[in-house]
Structure formats: C-alpha cells, structure tokens
Amino acid sequence: MSTLTYAIGLILVVITLALIVATPFALAHSRTLHDHGPACWWCHPRLLPRKRR
Numbered sequence: 037m038s039t040l041t042y043a044i045g046l047i048l049v050v051i052t053l054a055l056i057v058a059t060p061f062a063l064a065h066s067r068t069l070h071d072h073g074p075a076c077w078w079c080h081p082r083l084l085p086r087k088r089r
C-alpha cells in the first residue's frame with residue numbers, strides 16, 4: 037500500500053467521521069425554527085469568524 041493510497045483513505049475516514057459527528061447537530065438544529073442570532077453558524081454560515089459588516 038503506497039503512501040498516496042494511505043493518505044486518500046485517511047482523508048475519507050476523517051470526512052466520514054466528521055459527517056457522522058455533524059449529522060446529529062444538524063438534525064437537532066433543523067428542528068428549532070426560532071432565530072439563533074447572527075452568531076449562529078448554521079443559520080449564517082461564514083468562512084471567516086468575527087467578521088462584522
């Protein structure tokens with residue numbers, strides 16, 4: 037098994053684990069319809085935190 041194959045497999049495993057961990061939070065959040073404020077990352081996704089406009 038080459039290093040490249042190992043790296044790709046490791047990345048896939050990390051992505052899969054991240055999805056598994058994030059899914060319960062996304063489902064729990066989707067059930068609440070009230071406004072979470074501008075600080076909520078789910079309602080207002082942003083790549084750069086603490087960037088006010």
Ligand SMILES: [Zn+2]
Pocket residue numbers: 065071072073076077078079080
């Ligand atoms: Zn929210």
